[in-house]
Amino acid sequence: MVTRVRRYLERKGWLKHQPPLFIPFRPQILLSMKRPVNIESIQSSIANKVKNLDDTQVKKMNEAIDYLISKKRRKDASNLFVAALRAFISMDKKKGTSFALDRIHHIPDGTAVKSLVNQLMKDGNVSQIPKSWNWSAHLHGK
Numbered sequence: 001m002v003t004r005v006r007r008y009l010e011r012k013g014w015l016k017h018q019p020p021l022f023i024p025f026r027p028q029i030l031l032s033m034k035r036p037v038n039i040e041s042i043q044s045s046i047a048n049k050v051k052n053l054d055d056t057q058v059k060k061m062n063e064a065i066d067y068l069i070s071k072k073r074r075k076d077a078s079n080l081f082v083a084a085l086r087a088f089i090s091m092d093k094k095k096g097t098s099f100a101l102d103r104i105h106h107i108p109d110g111t112a113v114k115s116l117v118n119q120l121m122k123d124g125n126v127s128q129i130p131k132s133w134n135w136s137a138h139l140h141g142k
Contacts, residue, residue: 024060032080042083053091058099078109
């Protein structure tokens with residue numbers, strides 16, 4: 001009975017999902033859940049939080065994205081992924097690109113694919129583009 005009431009209130013918008021207090025990148029998760037979504041504010045928030053990009057930060061971001069996916073919030077996970085991709089690439093192009101290439105097949109988002117392909121074109125990594133581009137064509141049903 002309690003779960004029915006909770007789900008009803010969530011559907012009506014009166015009760016909102018709150019991520020756990022100690023999950024990494026919690027403020028960024030909340031920003032990605034807020035409507036209308038502002039990718040630039042999420043991106044700047046990530047850039048302010050992560051001073052130097054290393055493997056632990058990438059692992060924490062993956063944990064935050066996986067949390068949203070596990071809670072059936074794929075749109076929010078996609079928004080967080082796009083913001084993280086752009087922020088990580090602006091900090092360290094090599095690590096940001098590898099983060100994106102590892103996650104792009106888990107979160108099929110057209111904006112993320114476009115951002116990744118654009119960065120790969122700038123870097124001259126043309127050999128990695130067809131993998132991402134084929135995934136984008138699959139998204140749009142071509």
